[in-house]
Amino acid sequence: MNSPDNEGMDMSLVRRYCPKFRVLIIGKANAGKTTILQKVCNTTENPTAVDTTGRRMSLSLLRPSAGRGQHDIEQGYVFGGRDDFVFHDSRGFEAGTAAELERAKAFIRKRSSFSHIKNRLHAVWYCIPSDTPRLLLEDETSFFEECRKGNVPVVAIFTKFDYRHKEAMAQLIEGGMDRPAARLAAPARAKEDFEAKYISRLYNRPYPPQNHVYVYDMHLPMTNCDQLIRATVDSLSDLSLKQLFVSTQRNRIHLYVGYSIEQ
Numbered sequence: 001m002n003s004p005d006n007e008g009m010d011m012s013l014v015r016r017y018c019p020k021f022r023v024l025i026i027g028k029a030n031a032g033k034t035t036i037l038q039k040v041c042n043t044t045e046n047p048t049a050v051d052t053t054g055r056r057m058s059l060s061l062l063r064p065s066a067g068r069g070q071h072d073i074e075q076g077y078v079f080g081g082r083d084d085f086v087f088h089d090s091r092g093f094e095a096g097t098a099a100e101l102e103r104a105k106a107f108i109r110k111r112s113s114f115s116h117i118k119n120r121l122h123a124v125w126y127c128i129p130s131d132t133p134r135l136l137l138e139d140e141t142s143f144f145e146e147c148r149k150g151n152v153p154v155v156a157i158f159t160k161f162d163y164r165h166k167e168a169m170a171q172l173i174e175g176g177m178d179r180p181a182a183r184l185a186a187p188a189r190a191k192e193d194f195e196a197k198y199i200s201r202l203y204n205r206p207y208p209p210q211n212h213v214y215v216y217d218m219h220l221p222m223t224n225c226d227q228l229i230r231a232t233v234d235s236l237s238d239l240s241l242k243q244l245f246v247s248t249q250r251n252r253i254h255l256y257v258g259y260s261i262e263q
């Protein structure tokens, strides 16, 4: 099989220079951020704080704000046994508070100016919960209004999309479809309706994301977030980072194959 490790790049060297893929996840409280990170890391464990060199920190060394609610954006976290990812968490847009979003932007600016690749921010996952009937997209996406320094790719994630599936299913049943058929048809219908209503408005923002995905039922055991991983791979323009990211996904072998074929 053609794996990314044999595409001419010494992966052990890449991993030594950049052992962790660093992601900033943005989204208001309850958007589903922690659940996504747990799914990506294949764990249900709570996050563990790490210091700037990536070592796990004891609770006594944590910044007070990090210990309270994990909203110190500078504080890095790992999940489960996964030492190849480090995450930073921001509540981003919350009604009435622009400060947190500004902090996120400043963090992106700062982290993209670091000369060493291992200290840089490699991707942003921007969560927009879709479990409200009328999504205030313009408010939720004010992040995409201003130019972001540093060329860090951003993937927009519409979270809790199962809400839209249920809504579409109810509409199909109301239109005369029987329950099993409606259940099967609902995901495609939900996506179609949502795209017609929101997606051009997202990409009409002055500085839109590179990509977007829908995630659903992330809190349930049988689901996965492979689409998010694929979208993240696709959004990376730096080849060595792309390779590093694919290597973190060693358990998702089908993603390797797809990636290699497209090269």
Ligand SMILES: Nc1nc2c(ncn2[C@@H]2O[C@H](COP(=O)(O)OP(=O)(O)O)[C@@H](O)[C@H]2O)c(=O)[nH]1
Pocket: 027, 028, 029, 030, 031, 032, 033, 034, 035, 036, 159, 160, 161, 162, 163, 215, 216, 217, 218, 219
């Ligand atoms: N229906 C549904 N609930 C979800 C999903 N993802 C997370 N949740 C639930 O939403 C709540 C908030 O999730 P959490 O990950 O803690 O959000 P955070 O505050 O952004 O970190 C929890 O009760 C999760 O179980 C999803 O895809 N669908």
Ligand SMILES: [Mg+2]
Pocket: 033, 034, 035
């Ligand atoms: Mg959380």
